[in-house]
Amino acid sequence: MKKTTTKLADGRELLYFDADETAVRDAPDLRPLEPVTALSEIRRDPVTGDHVTVAAHRQGRTYLPPPDECPLCPSRDGRLSEIPAADYEVAVFENRFPSLARDAAAHVPGRPGPLFDLAPGAGRCEVVCFTADHDASFADLSEERARVVLDAWTDRTAALSALPGIEQVYCFENRGAEIGVTLPHPHGQIYAFPFVPPRTSRITARAAEHREAFGRNLFDDVVAAELADPVRVVIAGRHWTAFVPFAARWPYEVHLYPNRRVPDLTGLSEDERAEFPGLYLDLLRRFDRLFDGAGPTPYIAAWHQAPAAHRDELALHLELFTIRRAAGKLKYLAGVESGMDAFVNDVSPEGAAERLRAVGR
Numbered sequence: 001m002k003k004t005t006t007k008l009a010d011g012r013e014l015l016y017f018d019a020d021e022t023a024v025r026d027a028p029d030l031r032p033l034e035p036v037t038a039l040s041e042i043r044r045d046p047v048t049g050d051h052v053t054v055a056a057h058r059q060g061r062t063y064l065p066p067p068d069e070c071p072l073c074p075s076r077d078g079r080l081s082e083i084p085a086a087d088y089e090v091a092v093f094e095n096r097f098p099s100l101a102r103d104a105a106a107h108v109p110g111r112p113g114p115l116f117d118l119a120p121g122a123g124r125c126e127v128v129c130f131t132a133d134h135d136a137s138f139a140d141l142s143e144e145r146a147r148v149v150l151d152a153w154t155d156r157t158a159a160l161s162a163l164p165g166i167e168q169v170y171c172f173e174n175r176g177a178e179i180g181v182t183l184p185h186p187h188g189q190i191y192a193f194p195f196v197p198p199r200t201s202r203i204t205a206r207a208a209e210h211r212e213a214f215g216r217n218l219f220d221d222v223v224a225a226e227l228a229d230p231v232r233v234v235i236a237g238r239h240w241t242a243f244v245p246f247a248a249r250w251p252y253e254v255h256l257y258p259n260r261r262v263p264d265l266t267g268l269s270e271d272e273r274a275e276f277p278g279l280y281l282d283l284l285r286r287f288d289r290l291f292d293g294a295g296p297t298p299y300i301a302a303w304h305q306a307p308a309a310h311r312d313e314l315a316l317h318l319e320l321f322t323i324r325r326a327a328g329k330l331k332y333l334a335g336v337e338s339g340m341d342a343f344v345n346d347v348s349p350e351g352a353a354e355r356l357r358a359v360g361r
């Protein structure tokens with residue numbers, strides 16, 4: 001894989017990842033862009049302990065632009081986008097409207113006091129474009145291209161983890177307007193958090209309790225238990241296992257683990273990396289076959305990687321889920337979920353696994 005590192009007109013970093021070793025990506029960014037200062041701060045809720053990012057400058061960001069103004073398409077025919085090259089395989093760049101940025105400035109006047117913990121949102125947000133084809137989706141990619149994306153995620157995990165103050169690197173994709181995607185061009189994002197996000201905090205606390213009670217790793221035990229009684233297993237690969245979790249929160253939810261526990265994407269072996277693209281594309285295509293005639297299934301694909309402080313216990317895995325529960329029906333986070341973080345799922349996890357097995361090819 002060839003990696004080309006360059007800069008956009010306002011100083012943001014842009015990287016190209018190409019399977020084609022002869023690719024030349026040297027087109028300069030000709031736009032007259034002023035640097036954007038991120039007014040972003042991280043507040044800690046004194047009651048729950050959860051971190052909340054307040055990024056008031058993002059209200060003006062690009063929202064559902066017409067296709068001929070897509071900022072993620074290559075720059076062609078005199079139309080300049082975020083990607084100066086006339087074509088690309090995978091491109092990664094710093095978000096122009098980041099929730100977190102290295103030079104973020106907090107904007108609270110005065111000193112907030114001991115109860116109110118506050119820090120500048122000093123992290124980093126990147127955009128990952130999976131293809132130059134505006135109308136494609138991840139499920140349409142070739143295995144070779146999905147492998148380039150995996151390699152790009154891995155490269156960014158290594159690079160962003162090495163930045164000072166970064167606690168966790170989170171690679172994810174939201175697909176579908178129903179999820180709140182503001183740009184239809186196939187892309188994902190990466191957040192480099194300067195704190196441990198709430199879900200990871202809860203998971204690492206559970207892993208510590210499990211270690212205390214049983215002397216073993218929580219994730220090793222979960223994957224072994226799912227394989228021992230595979231009623232919720234969707235795909236049992238050579239190096240990866242995909243299953244619906246025992247207490248799935250979403251109508252269709254699959255967790256994908258490498259069978260050998262590693263803390264993050266940088267720990268995967270060549271054999272594990274080689275199997276991932278076919279297996280993940282298979283899962284995404286099953287999701288798209290779940291609802292007859294309802295169009296592409298909206299989904300969130302979330303990589304869980306070990307935070308800097310818990311590299312020995314948390315296992316790399318991908319959590320893939322849709323908010324669609326039936327054709328034309330979405331699962332909304334209503335009073336019980338939004339108000340109490342208590343999920344009510346209308347689809348049994350075992351039934352969801354059976355259905356996901358049935359729509360395989």
Ligand SMILES: [Zn+2]
Binds near residue numbers: 072134
């Ligand atoms: Zn586009």
